[in-house]
Amino acid sequence: MNKTVYVIGHKNPDTDSICASVAYAELKRRLGVPTIPVRAGKINRETEFVLKYFGVEPPKLLDSVRTQVSDLDIDVVPPVSADISIRTAWNIMQKNNRKMLPVADENGRLLGIVTLSDITGSYMNALETNSLSVSGTPLRNIMETVHAHFVTGNEKDFHFTGKVVIAAMSTKTMDPFLGKGDIVLAGDREDAQRRAVETGACCIILTCGAKVSPDIAAFAEQHNCMMLETSYDTFTAARLINQSMPVGCIMTRKGILFFSPDDYIDNIRERMLKTRFRSYPVVDSSGSILGFISRYHLITRRRKQVILLDHNELTQTIDGIEEADILEIIDHHRLGGMETGYPVSFHNEIVGSTSTIIGRMYFDSGIVPPKRIAGILCAAILSDTINLRSPTSTYTDRAMAAKLANIAEIDIDTFADQMFRAGSSIAGMSPEEILKNDFKDYVMGSYKIGIGQINSYDLQSLDRLKPKLLGYMKTYRKASGYTLLLLMITDIINEGSVVLFTGDSDELVQNAFHPKPGADSVFLQGVVSRKKQIVPLLSNTVQSM
Numbered sequence: 001m002n003k004t005v006y007v008i009g010h011k012n013p014d015t016d017s018i019c020a021s022v023a024y025a026e027l028k029r030r031l032g033v034p035t036i037p038v039r040a041g042k043i044n045r046e047t048e049f050v051l052k053y054f055g056v057e058p059p060k061l062l063d064s065v066r067t068q069v070s071d072l073d074i075d076v077v078p079p080v081s082a083d084i085s086i087r088t089a090w091n092i093m094q095k096n097n098r099k100m101l102p103v104a105d106e107n108g109r110l111l112g113i114v115t116l117s118d119i120t121g122s123y124m125n126a127l128e129t130n131s132l133s134v135s136g137t138p139l140r141n142i143m144e145t146v147h148a149h150f151v152t153g154n155e156k157d158f159h160f161t162g163k164v165v166i167a168a169m170s171t172k173t174m175d176p177f178l179g180k181g182d183i184v185l186a187g188d189r190e191d192a193q194r195r196a197v198e199t200g201a202c203c204i205i206l207t208c209g210a211k212v213s214p215d216i217a218a219f220a221e222q223h224n225c226m227m228l229e230t231s232y233d234t235f236t237a238a239r240l241i242n243q244s245m246p247v248g249c250i251m252t253r254k255g256i257l258f259f260s261p262d263d264y265i266d267n268i269r270e271r272m273l274k275t276r277f278r279s280y281p282v283v284d285s286s287g288s289i290l291g292f293i294s295r296y297h298l299i300t301r302r303r304k305q306v307i308l309l310d311h312n313e314l315t316q317t318i319d320g321i322e323e324a325d326i327l328e329i330i331d332h333h334r335l336g337g338m339e340t341g342y343p344v345s346f347h348n349e350i351v352g353s354t355s356t357i358i359g360r361m362y363f364d365s366g367i368v369p370p371k372r373i374a375g376i377l378c379a380a381i382l383s384d385t386i387n388l389r390s391p392t393s394t395y396t397d398r399a400m401a402a403k404l405a406n407i408a409e410i411d412i413d414t415f416a417d418q419m420f421r422a423g424s425s426i427a428g429m430s431p432e433e434i435l436k437n438d439f440k441d442y443v444m445g446s447y448k449i450g451i452g453q454i455n456s457y458d459l460q461s462l463d464r465l466k467p468k469l470l471g472y473m474k475t476y477r478k479a480s481g482y483t484l485l486l487l488m489i490t491d492i493i494n495e496g497s498v499v500l501f502t503g504d505s506d507e508l509v510q511n512a513f514h515p516k517p518g519a520d521s522v523f524l525q526g527v528v529s530r531k532k533q534i535v536p537l538l539s540n541t542v543q544s545m
Contacts, residue, residue, distance in 0.1 A: 005035040005327060006062065006304060008318050010311035012439035012452075013039050015047040015423075017310040019380035020354040021059060022051075023373045024309060024330070027362055035307070038062040040318040044437045046383060046423025046455070053419075054375035054408070065304045066320030069268065070261035072301055074282055074291040079104035082111055082248030085141040086119050087240065089247045093119075102281055102289040103251050109287035110258070112251035122242075122250040135249040139203070139226075142183070145244035146230050146237045148205055151212040153226030160202050164241055166234060167192040175199065183241075185234055190216055197225045207234040258283045261290065269298055310354040312336045312346075315441035315448075330357055333531055334539075336442075352392040355380035359400045368407065375408035379419060386455065386492060387416040392532045420492050424456045426465060431472035434465070435487055442535060444542040447505065448481060453488040453497075453530050462489060462498060470520055473502045484508060488530060496525040499534075512541040 007025040009017025018039060025037040037059040043051070051058055079102040080089060089101055093116060100115040139158040143149070161181030167174060171191050178184070180200030186192050188210035196204050197219055203226040206212060212220075212227045220227045230237055258281040259268050272280070272295055279292040304324040311317060312329050313336025328345040329338070332354050349357055355377040362369045369377065381401045385393035388401060405412050426434055439452040456462075469487065477485040484503030491497065500521045501509050509515065515522040527533045 003034065005033060005307060006065065007035050007037045007307045007309060008040055008062065009309050010040065010316040010440060011318065012041045012436045014044065014438040015050055015383040016353050016355055016380040018043060018047045018059065019050065019376040020309045020358050022056060023355065023369065023377050024307070024358050026373060027358070027365065027367065030367060031365065044423060046419060049419055049422035050376055050379040054372045056372050056376055062318065064320035065306055065318055065324040067265045067301050067303060067323050068261065069259050069263045069282055069293065071304055072293055072297045074293050074297060076291040077102060079108065079289050080247065083138060083246045085145050085244045086122060086247055086250065087145045087243035089114055090119055100279060103247055104289050108289060110281060110283050110289040112253040113256055113281065114247045114251040118250045118252065122245070135245045137245050141244040141246065142241060143228065145240050146205065146232055148228040148230040151227040151229055152217045152221050157224055158202065158226065166238055167196055171195045185237055187234065194219060197223050201225055203228065205230055205237060207232055207237045256281065259293065260284070265298060265301055312338050313442070314338050315443055330354060332357065334535065351394050352390060352397040353381040353384035356397045356400045359404055371408055374404040375410065378404035378408055378410065379415070382412065382416045383419065386528055387413065389495065390529045392529045420455055421457060424492065426454060426456050431469045434469060435473060435476065444539050447483040447508065447542055449484045449486070449538060450482045451486045451488065451530055451534060453490060455490045455492050457492060466500070469500060470502060473500065477502055488534065490528050495528055496523060497527045498523050508541060508545065511545065512537050
């Protein structure tokens with residue numbers, strides 16, 4: 001079902017991660033690759049401002065790239081209506097070599113399943129002579145099944161309330177077997193035909209090619225009795241007529257085990273093992289039937305294809321990556337040890353932003369990015385490099401930002417100020433929102449370290465929020481198994497960061513940051529980059545310890 005390539009940034013995405021994914025997905029589509037951008041976490045305020053400013057839709061949220069039902073080549077089986085005859089359903093199954101059919105309403109919503117077993121069971125159990133009337137079988141089904149045609153009467157006057165009778169006896173002995181609203185199978189004996197009309201039959205079917213005489217036709221019309229003719233012999237017509245019942249009468253309605261396109265394969269495998277059904281319907285959120293899957297499909301499942309941007313560490317990537325095929329990695333961070341089972345395209349540069357790389361890919365492909373794409377790429381570069389003042393920024397970043405700003409028709413300094421102000425106020429944000437605004441995991445030796453970062457013009461709010469922030473950080477660290485948890489609150493104007501910390505390793509914090517004894521935070525002047533200042537410092541400290 002799903003053959004799309006997903007372009008994904010890291011968990012707890014920042015502006016660079018989101019904007020680079022959107023821009024690269026569009027570039028790949030223009031180069032003929034079906035891609036869509038997705039995100040692995042909530043969009044922060046700054047990113048929300050950027051996307052809204054340039055009129056770009058946020059990527060949809062994707063919780064995992066584990067294999068889902070939507071990744072399978074399911075068997076697409078067109079549904080049938082509940083009022084088609086059993087005979088028609090049987091013919092469809094035989095023609096298409098199928099053992100079941102979905103039954104749906106006029107909007108495609110699943111009503112039930114009819115199987116070969118349902119059909120054969122209904123035929124073998126058809127002992128009641130009034131089963132057709134009870135099932136509400138329409139006249140058109142009967143005519144199609146026994147290949148009959150109208151001689152007199154109107155379909156709208158068909159009121160079958162009795163049973164099916166074969167008029168095989170003399171008129172003297174017929175009365176006990178005939179009743180009002182019956183369907184009567186008769187031959188060419190006009191006396192039997194007339195008697196059936198007199199007793200209130202709603203429809204008479206002449207078999208063996210017999211013809212309705214003008215006198216009987218007129219008599220039947222007077223009594224609102226329909227007359228049909230078929231070339232089938234009486235035995236064949238009697239055998240077939242029960243097959244005109246609607247499939248809605250015999251289909252399975254309750255206890256149907258069905259799956260959603262969003263269901264994960266690991267979850268449905270367990271449910272399949274506990275049941276013995278041959279196939280299982282796949283139904284979307286509106287109840288519409290999409291097709292069927294069986295155990296065979298789980299063996300031949302297709303993995304999701306993904307392109308990873310702005311990260312290359314397993315701890316930072318989307319859940320379920322081990323079940324996906326990684327096609328490309330584009331990043332500007334340290335190598336994080338991610339392993340693949342096959343060669344992939346890996347593009348890593350010493351620049352301040354992944355969006356710088358994506359911007360150059362546009363121009364190298366001979367494609368000028370549209371104004372909105374140029375805008376979000378420029379914004380991402382400014383965000384990741386703190387308006388090109390971060391030690392991570394390079395000449396390449398500055399040149400690309402200027403080029404993109406010209407296309408987007410923005411002034412870099414004015415826009416950067418608007419963007420940072422929109423996303424930097426921590427007042428009104430929950431401790432979780434602040435910590436996970438831009439959060440990444442790192443494994444350094446035996447240490448599992450989490451580092452969040454948020455830019456702020458509003459450090460005055462920090463003193464008031466600090467107790468709640470540290471309380472949440474301690475709880476989150478213990479629940480998630482971190483050795484050390486850090487939060488960088490970066491002062492954009494004064495170019496420094498307040499670092500809050502909590503963890504089990506006081507020695508690591510002391511050796512890396514040299515805080516005052518007993519302190520739970522430290523101000524680091526000139527430190528604004530997690531990638532180039534905090535992470536290398538921690539990594540070197542771990543190695544030295």
